[in-house]
Amino acid sequence: MPRVLVFALVFIGFALPALAQPQDDLERLRRAALTSDYAYRQVAHLCNNIGLRLSGSAQAAGAVQYVAEQLRQLGLEVRLEKVSVPHWVRGVEAGTLTRYAGQVPGTSQKLALTALGGSVATPAAGLEAEVVVVQSFDALVALGREKVAGKIVLFNRPFDRQMAAQGQAGEAYGQAVIYRGGGASAAARLGAVAALVRSAGGANYRLPHTGALRYASDAPQIPAAAVAGEDADLIAALAAQGPVRLRLTLTPQSLPDIESYNVVADLKGSVHPEQVVIVSGHLDSWDLGTGAIDDAAGVAMAMQTAQLLKQLQLVPERTIRVIAWMNEENGLRGGRAYFEAHKGELANHVAAIESDFGAGHPLGIYAKANAKALERLAPAAAVLDRQGAGLIQPAQEVGADIGPLTSAGVPGFGLLQDGRTYFDYHHTAADTLDKIVPAELAENAAVMAVLAYSIANLSEALPR
The missing domain is CATH 3.40.630.10 (Zn peptidases)
Structure with missing residues (x-):
């Protein structure tokens, strides 16, 4: 499911006509x-x-x-x-933060992530690159190729839980899911080697949310995954303190x-x-x-x-x-x-x-x-x-x-x-x-x- 549902905020009331069925x-x-x-x-x-x-x-x-x-x-x-x-078959999926500010020597941090449906694979041994965090397509474009090429882009757009709680869950989903659908191609156009998206969902229980991506015809196809909301916050917090490197392994196959x-x-x-x-x-x-x-x-x-x-x-x-x-x-x-x-x-x-x-x-x-x-x-x-x-x-x-x-x-x-x-x-x-x-x-x-x-x-x- 579902694609975005947009409701008119009205109640339609009618006088009851003669019934055509009992x-x-x-x-x-x-x-x-x-x-x-x-x-x-x-x-x-x-x-x-x-x-x-x-x-x-x-x-x-x-x-x-x-x-x-x-x-x-x-x-x-x-x-x-x-x-x-x-x-499409999912395969292995793993993400590990390998370098970040304040890191205890000899340690790393595993991420909760899952490949997006239709994603291409990383090399079998994975790839490692610095992470760039953005909240929107406009913010990505503003960085330019110089700051994106060779890196992993994380689209950290939170799902609006308050909007969902007020009965507009479809609208909240629509605001977040556009990065799942188009994020990989947007990042690839600027030379990124992989893309991550914050999961398009409301619960924060380190549950990554999968879903289909759409590769554009005018961009290279790069590996893409969704990370749990908590891990998106973690990466963003660490990136504000200094460079963050991530090793990503995805081995899906499109048969x-x-x-x-x-x-x-x-x-x-x-x-x-x-x-x-x-x-x-x-x-x-x-x-x-x-x-x-x-x-x-x-x-x-x-x-x-x-x-x-x-x-x-x-x-x-x-x-x-x-x-x-x-x-x-x-x-x-x-x-x-x-x-x-x-x-x-x-x-x-x-x-x-x-x-x-x-x-x-x-x-x-x-x-x-x-x-x-x-x-x-x-x-x-x-x-x-x-x-x-x-x-x-x-x-x-x-x-x-x-x-x-x-x-x-x-x-x-x-x-x-x-x-x-x-x-x-x-x-x-x-x-x-x-x-x-x-x-x-x-x-x-x-x-x-x-x-x-x-x-x-x-x-x-x-x-x-």
Whole structure:
């Protein structure tokens, strides 16, 4: 997850129109979700039994087969749609401060760091250079090539924890993550031999946060890693006292692309089977933890939408399509491949829903849709308001995998969740099953199911 989410700071309230579907069915669906452990059991299996699911890994392949079989058991029409994905393998990663002011002779200090996804390797024996600390791209440029060439650049931009605590975690992440994405190339243009970034996350437990970088075509590719917040502070403090040298060893490999799949499963509609409402999450994860909040939770919510409808014998008028996306984390190839394969059918894509922001208590729905479409969500919002999740907020982005669809005009929706602690664990070794609160996961599953079924049963498709 997720790309940056920007919300309008407004509450959208509507007068409740005549309902196009029985509101009691939506309430039955909501109540059933809140009392079910189906989604939690799916997250548990994906995290504990299968484990990490980085694109190209054996675990990712196993997860595809597991989710496909679970959806077949529900009676859905399941197919695997091919996606060529990157196969990057982490390898050894180590960092040691070898020279600094006040150093006790014969000692050094180890750093908590992790390679950024897609990074090239250092020499097998590592490299050693002086560290230059900056807080911004502008500060880097101001130093100039003379002070950067041959050195390791540390981008020490802190994650704004107060902003996250006030409900703007996505915005705080956006301010920090730009250095992860573009820092290596910016440093390389000035002759740096490697780049470090302060982890883009909120918790200071010496947890480095991985994530994909983007090498620019106009710059050399240099090794890059994220350091824990505490170690970024350590380096900065020592650099203020005098030269700091660091030995960095990273041995990742970028292997040939490998064939993988999006899992696509249809619960056929009874009136307009050709029209589709997507519910989705991404199946791949980073390789440090087991991807519970990012994003086994989203996949499980989508699976539970179909499971609940089957359990309650509720037949949608339009097809509800469950998608477990592959390769959101380091390429977005699943979302792009789906768009290319189905771009001739976009007129029949009524809505796309994605959850990729954990499983914190949901407050409602965020939407990339026009005002008339938002008015049609009022019945669902009225039902969800009974659990405190009735807000509807417009957003500029509602999900990375569905981004190609929403950019082409398909109404897009996501879950507006409490993300205050999401970036404490995001992309770290601590993204594990225990971070999921079962009751809150069930609340999120209720939001996705009610929203999807409501849209699927509207008398007319959502306007664009």
